[in-house]
Amino acid sequence: NAGVTQTPKFQVLKTGQSMTLQCAQDMNHEYMSWYRQDPGMGLRLIHYSVGAGITDQGEVPNGYNVSRSTTEDFPLRLLSAAPSQTSVYFCASSRQLDGTDTQYFGPGTRLTVL
Amino acid sequence: ELKVEQNPLFLSMQEGKNYTIYCNYSTTSDRLYWYRQDPGKSLESLFVLLSNGAVKQEGRLMASLDTKARLSTLHITAAVHDLSATYFCAVALRDDKIIFGKGTRLHILP
Numbered sequence: 001n002a003g004v005t006q007t008p009k010f011q012v013l014k015t016g017q018s019m020t021l022q023c024a025q026d027m028n029h030e031y032m033s034w035y036r037q038d039p040g041m042g043l044r045l046i047h048y049s050v051g052a053g054i055t056d057q058g059e060v061p062n063g064y065n066v067s068r069s070t071t072e073d074f075p076l077r078l079l080s081a082a083p084s085q086t087s088v089y090f091c092a093s094s095r096q097l098d099g100t101d102t103q104y105f106g107p108g109t110r111l112t113v114l
Numbered sequence: 115e116l117k118v119e120q121n122p123l124f125l126s127m128q129e130g131k132n133y134t135i136y137c138n139y140s141t142t143s144d145r146l147y148w149y150r151q152d153p154g155k156s157l158e159s160l161f162v163l164l165s166n167g168a169v170k171q172e173g174r175l176m177a178s179l180d181t182k183a184r185l186s187t188l189h190i191t192a193a194v195h196d197l198s199a200t201y202f203c204a205v206a207l208r209d210d211k212i213i214f215g216k217g218t219r220l221h222i223l224p
Contacts (some may be wrong), residue, residue: 033212042202042216043157050210058211090156102147102159103212 001026004106006091012112013081021076021109023091031094032074033058033103034066036087043090049074081113116141118205120215128223130192135218137186137203145206146186148177150199151217157202160188190220198222 007022025032033048035058045058049068063085065077074093078085088110092103117140127133137146148160161170163179163186170177174197176189186203198221204214 031210035214040216043204043214045211045213048211056209056211059213092157100162100164102162104159105149105157107156 003027004091004093004104006089006106006109008109009107010110012114013078014114015082017081019078019081021078021089021091021111023074023076023106024072025074025093025104026072027093027095027104028071029093029095029104030071031096031103032068033092034064034074034076035090035092036060036085037090037108038087046076046089078111083113085111086113087111116143116205116207116211116213118203118213118215120201120203120218122218123216124219124221126221126223127190127193129194132192133190135188135190135201135203135220137188137205137215139184139186139205139213141184141207142181143184143205143207144181146179147204147206147212148186148188149202149204151202152199160201193222195222195224 004025030051034046035043044060047066049055091106094103095101119138146163149157151157161177166181168179174191179186200217200219202217206212
């Protein structure tokens with residue numbers, strides 16, 4: 001199993017550009033989520049999904065869109081990039097949130113917006 | 115709105131000493147997670163705590179959960195340099211959001 005994969009690893013955008021961060025998992029996990037990590041802020045939840053076709057907003061959803069058309073993929077779209085979106089983005093997945101299941105994190109995407 | 119507070123945020127300690135990291139949260143939850151992150155890396159799961167009084171141990175790390183006090187602790191016994199990392203607690207809400215604390219950066223001096 002590859003686990004949780006994210007592409008690209010690094011990205012530089014100009015203000016106003018759009019892009020999609022890709023996230024995929026091959027563990028048949030129902031729950032997937034996106035976080036951003038900024039220095040001193042911990043991880044903040046952007047969007048999450050409890051299954052294909054279902055998404056919901058997290059703590060900081062503005063400026064980001066998600067969709068979940070398959071169990072495996074959960075892309076994060078930046079509609080019009082802003083310097084405030086410079087961050088490290090982590091995708092995570094979990095079988096379910098009940099029981100002893102934990103979230104497995106991808107390697108991260110480091111995004112810089114100029 | 116759920117608040118998850120960790121303290122201390124930074125801890126420098128000597129090898130061989132014991133210490134405890136605290137994680138307080140502001141609303142009802144019955145699931146709490148601890149993660150470790152090394153610099154420049156992703157997060158690695160350490161513990162999942164599911165019920166009041168739960169205690170989990172792995173090596174020199176022991177985590178506990180008191181849901182009535184809304185408090186979890188991560189205790190480090192006889193610290194070694196390899197445990198230097200940032201430790202996060204995260205709390206699951208009933209609407210399936212998982213909210214993280216700001217992390218405790220642990221630096222263990224040889």
